[in-house]
Each structure stands twice: as structure tokens, then as C-alpha cells.
Amino acid sequence: MDGYLYVASRYERYLTSAEYSAASLKDHHPDANITLFTEERFYHDGLLDTFDIVVTEGVPNDSRAKLWALSKTPYDRTLYIDADSVIQHADIANVFDELGDHDIMLTKIRPYRGAFVNFPGGSLDDHCGVFLYNNEEHTINFMRQWWELWKVQKSGKWQWDTTLYPDAELRPWDQWSYWWLQNKTNHAIDREYFPFPDARWNFVHGYKPEECAKEDIVIYHHTLDVN
Amino acid sequence: MARKVRNASYMNNAKTIIECEFILDDGSVQRAVINKEGTAEDGADNPDWAWVHEESTTATIEENTKKKIIALRQKEADVIANNERRAGEELFNFKLKVFEMEEIRASKNTKMKAKIRRGDDMLKVNVYAAALVAMEMMEPAGIVVADMATPQADETTPVKKPRKKATAKKKTRIVDTIKDDKREK
Numbered sequence: 003m004d005g006y007l008y009v010a011s012r013y014e015r016y017l018t019s020a021e022y023s024a025a026s027l028k029d030h031h032p033d034a035n036i037t038l039f040t041e042e043r044f045y046h047d048g049l050l051d052t053f054d055i056v057v058t059e060g061v062p063n064d065s066r067a068k069l070w071a072l073s074k075t076p077y078d079r080t081l082y083i084d085a086d087s088v089i090q091h092a093d094i095a096n097v098f099d100e101l102g103d104h105d106i107m108l109t110k111i112r113p114y115r116g117a118f119v120n121f122p123g124g125s126l127d128d129h130c131g132v133f134l135y136n137n138e139e140h141t142i143n144f145m146r147q148w149w150e151l152w153k154v155q156k157s158g159k160w161q162w163d164t165t166l167y168p169d170a171e172l173r174p175w176d177q178w179s180y181w182w183l184q185n186k187t188n189h190a191i192d193r194e195y196f197p198f199p200d201a202r203w204n205f206v207h208g209y210k211p212e213e214c215a216k217e218d219i220v221i222y223h224h225t226l227d228v229n
Numbered sequence: 230m231a232r233k234v235r236n237a238s239y240m241n242n243a244k245t246i247i248e249c250e251f252i253l254d255d256g257s258v259q260r261a262v263i264n265k266e267g268t269a270e271d272g273a274d275n276p277d278w279a280w281v282h283e284e285s286t287t288a289t290i291e292e293n294t295k296k297k298i299i300a301l302r303q304k305e306a307d308v309i310a311n312n313e314r315r316a317g318e319e320l321f322n323f324k325l326k327v328f329e330m331e332e333i334r335a336s337k338n339t340k341m342k343a344k345i346r347r348g349d350d351m352l353k354v355n356v357y358a359a360a361l362v363a364m365e366m367m368e369p370a371g372i373v374v375a376d377m378a379t380p381q382a383d384e385t386t387p388v389k390k391p392r393k394k395a396t397a398k399k400k401t402r403i404v405d406t407i408k409d410d411k412r413e414k
Contacts, residue, residue: 018325018334025346048334088321207318211310227322 004098005035005077008053010044010085011067013228017044020085024052027083031095039071066176069152072145075137084131086226087204091218097203101134105141105191108133109204111177112213118175123166124185126177128193132204132221144183144191151179234284238293247281247290320351327358332365 008024010017017040024036037055041063049056055076062070072082079098083089101107108128113119119126135141154160155173162169162182172178184190196203201213206223237249245265250258267275282290327333327345336342341361348354 014329015325018328022325022328022346025343029343046334048337051337051339207314224321225318226325227318 003035003077004079005037005054005075005081007071007075007077007080007082008036008038008085009061009068009071009082010038010040011061012041012063012065014044015226015228016085019224019226021049021052023083023085023087023089027089027094028052030089030092034095035077037076039067039074041067064156066149066152066156069145069149069176069179072135072148073142075135075142078137079134080137081134082132083221084223087132087221087223089220090222091202091220093202093218093220097134097220100196100203101136102194103192104136104194105138105144106133106135107194107196109196109200112201112206112209114210115206115208118171121166121168121171123163124181126175126181128177128180128184128195129204129206130177130180131206131223140189141191144189147183147187147189148176148179151183152176155179234281236293237281237285237290238297239290247278249281249285320349320354323351324348324354327354330358330362332362333358336361336365338364 006024006027008020010020020038020040024038027034027036036053037057038049038053039057039061040049041061042058045056045058057071057074060070061067064070068082068084072080079101081097108130109132110127111117111119111129117126135145151160155178158173167178184193199213199215199217201209202217202220204221204223205214205219207225231254233252235250235252237247240246240248240262247263247265249261249263251261252258261277263277263281264275265278267278324345328342333342333345338361341357341364344357345354345361348357
């Protein structure tokens with residue numbers, strides 16, 4: 003079974019946004035299987051009007067709780083969607099066909115959007131706000147490792163060569179631990195990008211319209227204001 | 230002082246005013262605006278006008294003018310697009326605040342909620358939100374609100390089976406991150 007996964011933690015606004023996003027998903031794909039991971043304190047019965055499964059047990063109060071949740075997906079193929087994204091097109095129902103035999107499929111970061119990308123030791127190319135992944139053992143293990151590495155990254159216990167990998171710019175981002183696992187460890191999984199125009203699957207606020215090559219945007223990625 | 234001209238282009242449709250840059254001997258650049266008619270009392274044309282046309286052909290000036298117009302239009306389009314995107318973000322975040330209102334969060338009126346979600350400007354979002362709050366306040370008081378968004382009694386509305394709250398039961402095995410990888414020490 004294929005399904006969509008949302009995570010909402012720390013701020014209630016993320017939960018509101020995840021509900022909003024999931025409702026927009028059902029507008030275009032009424033039969034979608036959707037799972038939400040959120041903190042127990044945010045739970046209310048109305049969530050079950052939108053989500054098929056709501057998991058609260060053990061969900062950490064962490065800005066990257068998504069990394070904890072990824073390995074616990076109930077689906078064979080999962081589309082993780084950041085809570086601040088809105089579904090705009092029925093092609094969302096066919097997204098799983100894109101994955102093929104790959105383990106994970108993402109879109110590319112657009113440096114002009116202002117993201118920190120290039121550093122002496124490499125570059126952060128993969129946008130981790132929307133991605134497909136399978137439930138192969140090594141893929142699920144990758145997701146567990148991502149969470150484990152994020153915890154030591156966040157705590158400061160993990161130190162690295164800051165001449166190659168600048169600390170201040172990389173430490174806040176989960177893309178960094180993802181990059182490390184993919185490029186510096188044997189946990190690496192088979193990564194592919196969504197085919198051009200990949201931006202239609204994760205059109206981040208501020209992207210140039212021509213990124214979609216006149217095709218419809220499927221997922222529009224907003225910028226959430228938690229205040 | 231000798232000078233050269235570059236980036237000459239017409240500033241008006243009548244092509245009687247030119248905007249250009251003078252490159253002086255010392256390398257400095259001066260922006261200049263040249264009116265064909267000049268200011269001489271005898272009505273003679275501005276000598277700079279003829280000089281610019283000697284230094285730069287009419288075809289080149291025309292081409293520069295087209296480029297400037299295209300660049301200007303693109304800049305205007307970018308400003309409009311940026312404003313629209315910014316307004317879109319403000320609208321999205323405003324809707325989320327609306328959905329956090331207790332009356333709206335607790336409401337089971339999915340049709341009105343969808344109308345709020347699909348509202349493409351602040352006015353529509355405000356109107357639908359206000360209407361939904363009013364409907365929610367009237368209902369406990371026994372006032373029946375018949376509208377296009379609420380299913381009527383004689384309509385067959387499929388009853389949604391309540392779903393069970395699920396929790397993750399699967400035990401997960403955490404592989405040792407340090408031993409199992411080849412990270413740089």
C-alpha cells in the first residue's frame with residue numbers, strides 16, 4: 003500500500019498546516035492513505051476526519067521529529083510532505099509511479115532561492131521537504147540513522163572538520179546529516195531526482211515560474227509563519 | 230577632454246531625447262540626457278545630439294532602446310510576481326490562523342471549511358470564516374441555518390465510519406551509527 007506521511011511537532015501551527023495540507027490532498031485524491039505523526043498534546047478527534055492514521059505515542063518534541071517518524075511509515079511506498087505544503091493537482095495520485103526501483107526520490111535545491119548550498123567539502127543538492135521512499139530494509143535503516151545522527155548533530159556531540167564543512171551554516175539543517183549519510187557512510191541509499199520539471203513536485207515559495215516548464219504545480223511549498 | 234559614448238537609447242516615443250553614458254579620458258562615467266532641440270536661443274540643434282549620432286548609429290540606439298524596454302518590462306513583471314507571491318504567503322498564513330479559531334477547528338462543516346481553504350483573497354476567507362462561526366454559534370441555540378454549504382435533512386449524506394486512533398507498535402531496531410558507518414573521525 004502506498005501513502006502520504008505528515009509530521010507536526012513543536013508548534014501547533016504545524017498541526018494546523020498539516021491538516022490544511024492533507025485536506026488539499028484529499029481534494030485532489032480522495033482515496034489517499036494519509037498518516038500523521040504528532041505530539042500527544044496536540045491530538046484532537048477531528049484529526050481522524052482527515053487522517054487515516056494518527057500516531058502520537060513516542061513522537062518527540064523536536065524540530066526534526068519527521069526524522070523519527072520516517073522509519074515508522076506504515077506504507078510500502080511513502081511520500082513525505084512538509085506540513086507547510088499544499089496539494090494543487092490530481093497528479094499527486096500518480097506520484098508513486100515516479101519512484102521506480104530507486105530508494106529515495108527528491109527535488110533539487112535551487113540556490114537562487116537563498117538556501118545555503120555550496121561548501122568546501124561538497125554541496126547540499128537534495129531538498130528534504132518532499133520526497134518519496136520505499137520500505138526496503140536498508141532504506142528504513144537509513145531513516146533511523148538519519149534520526150540518530152541528527153540527535154548528535156543537534157546536541158553538538160558530533161564534531162567534524164569545519165574547514166571543509168562550516169559548522170554554523172550546516173549544523174541547523176537536517177539536509178546536512180542526510181548529506182553525510184549519503185556521502186560518507188555505508189548507509190547510503192539509491193537516490194534519484196524527480197524528472198524535469200522536478201520543481202512541480204515541490205515548488206517552493208520564491209521559485210521562478212519557468213521551473214515548471216508550463217506544467218502544473220502539484221505541490222506548492224509555502225513558508226510557515228509560526229508567530 | 231575627449232570622451233566616448235555608450236548605451237545610448239531613446240527616452241521618448243518621438244525620439245527627441247537620448248539617454249547615454251559618457252566615458253571620459255580618466256575612465257569615469259557620466260550619465261547624460263540629451264535633448265535634440267538644445268537650449269540655444271537661435272534654435273540650433275544641440276551639438277551633442279549630432280555628436281552622439283556620429284559615435285553611435287541610429288540602428289544601435291534603436292537596439293539599445295528595445296533592450297532597455299524589455300529589461301524594464303521584465304523588472305516590472307518581477308515586481309508584480311514577487312508582490313503576488315508575498316500576498317499568497319500572507320493569505321496562506323492568515324488562513325492557518327483562521328483554522329486555529331476554536332469554532333472553526335471544532336466545526337464538522339467540511340463544505341464551509343473547504344470554501345475557506347479555497348478562498349483566493351482575504352475578503353472571501355473573512356466572509357466564509359465569519360459565516361461559519363455564526364452558523365456554529367446558532368446551532369447550539371437551536372437556530373437552523375439552511376444554506377448551500379450545509380447538507381439538507383433529506384439529502385443522503387454518506388456516514389463516515391470513525392477511524393480508530395492508531396499508534397506505532399512496530400518495534401524498531403536502531404543500528405549502531407558509529408560502528409556501522411565509515412564517517413570521518
